[in-house]
Amino acid sequence: MDLLASAAWHDGKFLGIEWSVWKVIGWLGNAVFFSRFLVQWYATEKLKRVVVPAAFWWLSLTGSLLLLIYSIERRDSVFIFAYLFTWIPYIRNLVIHRRHQDAHLTCPLCAASCAPRSNFCAACGAPLVVDKQTESSKKAAAQPERVR
Numbered sequence: 137m138d139l140l141a142s143a144a145w146h147d148g149k150f151l152g153i154e155w156s157v158w159k160v161i162g163w164l165g166n167a168v169f170f171s172r173f174l175v176q177w178y179a180t181e182k183l184k185r186v187v188v189p190a191a192f193w194w195l196s197l198t199g200s201l202l203l204l205i206y207s208i209e210r211r212d213s214v215f216i217f218a219y220l221f222t223w224i225p226y227i228r229n230l231v232i233h234r235r236h237q238d239a240h241l242t243c244p245l246c247a248a249s250c251a252p253r254s255n256f257c258a259a260c261g262a263p264l265v266v267d268k269q270t271e272s273s274k275k276a277a278a279q280p281e282r283v284r
Contacts, residue, residue, distance in 0.1 A: 158210070162202075162203065162206035162210075164202055165199050165200075165201075165206055167199075168202060169195065169196065169202075169203065172192045172195035172199065175189060175191045175195060176188055179191075179192075188229075190230060193226050193229045194230070196226045197226040197230070200219050200222040200226065204219040204220065204222075236252065241264050243257035243260060243264060244262065244265065246262065
C-alpha cells in the first residue's frame with residue numbers, strides 16, 4: 137500500500153502534477169470531453185447501430201467550453217484556437233435533435249412516440265391521423281411573411 141501511495145504522491149505532487157484550480161478545470165474539461173466517447177459507445181452497443189445521442193453533444197459542448205476557459209487562462213493561442221469554434225456544430229446538432237424530437241407524433245391508441253411523417257404506429261400498427269390544419273398553421277408560422 138505504501139508503494140501505491142508513494143507512486144501517486146511524489147515530491148508533494150499528486151501524480152507528479154502541480155495542482156491548481158485552473159489545472160482542475162483543464163482536467164475536468166478533458167474528462168467530460170472524453171466521456172462522450174463512452175456515452176456514444178454505450179448507445180451504439182445498446183441499439184446495435186451507430187447512434188449519437190444528445191448527451192454526446194452536451195458533453196462535447198461542456199468539455200470544449202471548459203477546455204476553452206482553461207486555454208484562455210493559460211493564454212495558449214494554439215489551444216484557444218483549437219476550442220474557439222467547436223461549440224457551433226455542437227449547438228447546431230442539439231437544435232436539430234430538439235426539432236426532430238418535437239416533430240414526433242403520438243399514437244392515439246397506445247400513446248407511443250412515432251417518427252415524424254409516419255403513417256402508422258410502429259408499436260401497435262394504428263393509423264396516425266395528422267391534423268392538416270395544425271400542420272399547415274405550423275408551416276405558415278415557420279415561414280416569414282412576404283413584403284409587398
